[in-house]
Amino acid sequence: MRAELRAMPTMLRIGLAETIAYRAEMIVWILTTTMPLVMLSLWTSVADEAPFRAYTQADFVAYYLAALIVRNLTSNWVAWQIGEEIRMGTLSMRLLRPVHPFASYLATHLAAIPLRLVVVTPVIVIMFLTDARHVVIDDPARAGLFVLSLAGAWLLTFGTFVAIGALAFFLEKSMALVEVYFGLFMLLSGYLIPIDLMPGWMAAAAEWLPFRYMLGAPVEILIGRHADAAAAAAVVMTQWAWAAIMLVTAALAWRAGVRRFEAYGA
Amino acid sequence: MIEVRDLKKHFKVHKRPPGLAAALRSVVRRTYDTVKAVDGVSFRIERGERVGFLGPNGAGKTTTLKVLAGLLHPTAGEVTVAAHRPQKRAAAFLRQITLVMGQKQQLIWDLPPADTWTLNGAVFGVAAAEYAKTLAELTELLDLKELAQKPTRQLSLGERMKCELAAALLHRPTTLFLDEPTIGLDVAMQVTIREFIREYNQRHDATVMLTSHYMDDVVALCPRVIVIDGGRLIHDGDLRALVKAMMPDKRVSFSGAVAAEVLDRLGRLVSRDGARTTLEVAEHRLREVIGHLLGVDGIGDLAIEDPPLEDVMRKLFKDKTAAPTPVESQGAT
Numbered sequence: 316m317r318a319e320l321r322a323m324p325t326m327l328r329i330g331l332a333e334t335i336a337y338r339a340e341m342i343v344w345i346l347t348t349t350m351p352l353v354m355l356s357l358w359t360s361v362a363d364e365a366p367f368r369a370y371t372q373a374d375f376v377a378y379y380l381a382a383l384i385v386r387n388l389t390s391n392w393v394a395w396q397i398g399e400e401i402r403m404g405t406l407s408m409r410l411l412r413p414v415h416p417f418a419s420y421l422a423t424h425l426a427a428i429p430l431r432l433v434v435v436t437p438v439i440v441i442m443f444l445t446d447a448r449h450v451v452i453d454d455p456a457r458a459g460l461f462v463l464s465l466a467g468a469w470l471l472t473f474g475t476f477v478a479i480g481a482l483a484f485f486l487e488k489s490m491a492l493v494e495v496y497f498g499l500f501m502l503l504s505g506y507l508i509p510i511d512l513m514p515g516w517m518a519a520a521a522e523w524l525p526f527r528y529m530l531g532a533p534v535e536i537l538i539g540r541h542a543d544a545a546a547a548a549a550v551v552m553t554q555w556a557w558a559a560i561m562l563v564t565a566a567l568a569w570r571a572g573v574r575r576f577e578a579y580g581a
Numbered sequence: 582m583i584e585v586r587d588l589k590k591h592f593k594v595h596k597r598p599p600g601l602a603a604a605l606r607s608v609v610r611r612t613y614d615t616v617k618a619v620d621g622v623s624f625r626i627e628r629g630e631r632v633g634f635l636g637p638n639g640a641g642k643t644t645t646l647k648v649l650a651g652l653l654h655p656t657a658g659e660v661t662v663a664a665h666r667p668q669k670r671a672a673a674f675l676r677q678i679t680l681v682m683g684q685k686q687q688l689i690w691d692l693p694p695a696d697t698w699t700l701n702g703a704v705f706g707v708a709a710a711e712y713a714k715t716l717a718e719l720t721e722l723l724d725l726k727e728l729a730q731k732p733t734r735q736l737s738l739g740e741r742m743k744c745e746l747a748a749a750l751l752h753r754p755t756t757l758f759l760d761e762p763t764i765g766l767d768v769a770m771q772v773t774i775r776e777f778i779r780e781y782n783q784r785h786d787a788t789v790m791l792t793s794h795y796m797d798d799v800v801a802l803c804p805r806v807i808v809i810d811g812g813r814l815i816h817d818g819d820l821r822a823l824v825k826a827m828m829p830d831k832r833v834s835f836s837g838a839v840a841a842e843v844l845d846r847l848g849r850l851v852s853r854d855g856a857r858t859t860l861e862v863a864e865h866r867l868r869e870v871i872g873h874l875l876g877v878d879g880i881g882d883l884a885i886e887d888p889p890l891e892d893v894m895r896k897l898f899k900d901k902t903a904a905p906t907p908v909e910s911q912g913a914t
Contacts, residue, residue, distance in 0.1 A: 321703070412705070
């Protein structure tokens, strides 16, 4: 752990340099995240005349802009990166360095956050130029909870993608699982439809699965969909528990995968 | 120091005959073959030695190197490298070794090599003063000054390999596993890399284990060779002794014309390339044959050499008996 901490500032610095080198690809990639905008135009026309259930037009604008912001800030491509390194055999190089590969993946993807922030800044500005600004919470306690939930969503997504990436140790076509994951994520995270607009059984499923905590939870906190700060805090606690579970799962999948790699080569 | 005792590395490989029926059957019942990539190899290499590790494709060279570097777990046998058991990949072990694979790179593609070097310095915990000193030394030996700040993707293959070597050696490892470090490089660059490896070995008393398909690399660098085939050791010892044992005759080449029947009497004709003729001559007849040739008008440019190592290897692999069939398995042999 000490070696990892000592190397972390340099790993972050080089990670940032790498992000800047790939800026064009990354910006294009981020800009292809348009689904919330499609949903925004759909739902605002639904709520044109009167609120749809508990959502006014401004609520929908706030919800989907927040979804766009959260999605862009918490996403990463570590599953593809790990899959590629296993297939190409370049993982060997990483295993021969005296720091845990998790630490270097973590650094690479944390270092991408500043560029992601630059890309979402216009969305934040737009949010505050529209009526959505009246929806966004303004009390410091909930703002703090939002930041915590954003970090929780980042860690949960990172853990999930590392676990999916580690499947490449076992399956040749593991990246197909990213598609399965993404299908479930779209349905159950609140990315397409806010959880409280889902049919009862689906909303109940979303409560019990991790997807909501990757996107829906921070979005709901930001636009004040919870009764009070205590209710929001309970959601953040569940989210961090999910993040811990997913990071442990990722670590176990990784360890099993590396054992297989040591036995079979790649 | 490297010590390997009865090392075995077997892989279980899924077997499926061609055809749809076989494909369907393999869904229900999978059958496996055991591929013996390394099958009972033992050797010992002392600190500071340079050893060539030779064998045909699929002989088990890369598998052995990966076991020695700690990437693969042995199926059986004992392996000790720099007083560590490699498979544990302890940090203290990783700081003492390096593995350079000519076909895999660690340089970050879109950044200048200097960034990968900085990263490796931090990751291996090299102190700032030592890092500066080592980098200065590597920059001088490999002539890296102009390359350090260029994006890696703009470097030629040879330039990239020089930068790869620097990245692999910044932590001053004492044991070097070099797997085809000169692959695809032009002759001049091969010589540069070779000279560098020798220099590093001598300056730091580093142990070097090298595989290469270019026998010139081996001849120039390795007084000792270990030869494996089909996962088994077939020779371990002095390179010259191997050449002498396998092909004791010398090659005599010269320019100028000599009648065919005279050539027959002098030795076995190996090649006649334009004006240049090469003969194979038994060592005890060398003096007599050279004396004769020097007496012939128009004969010049006379040279006596050992047979090329490629020919020695070809003969060695052809002569060996009862060795198992070499199998490439999962790209790890």
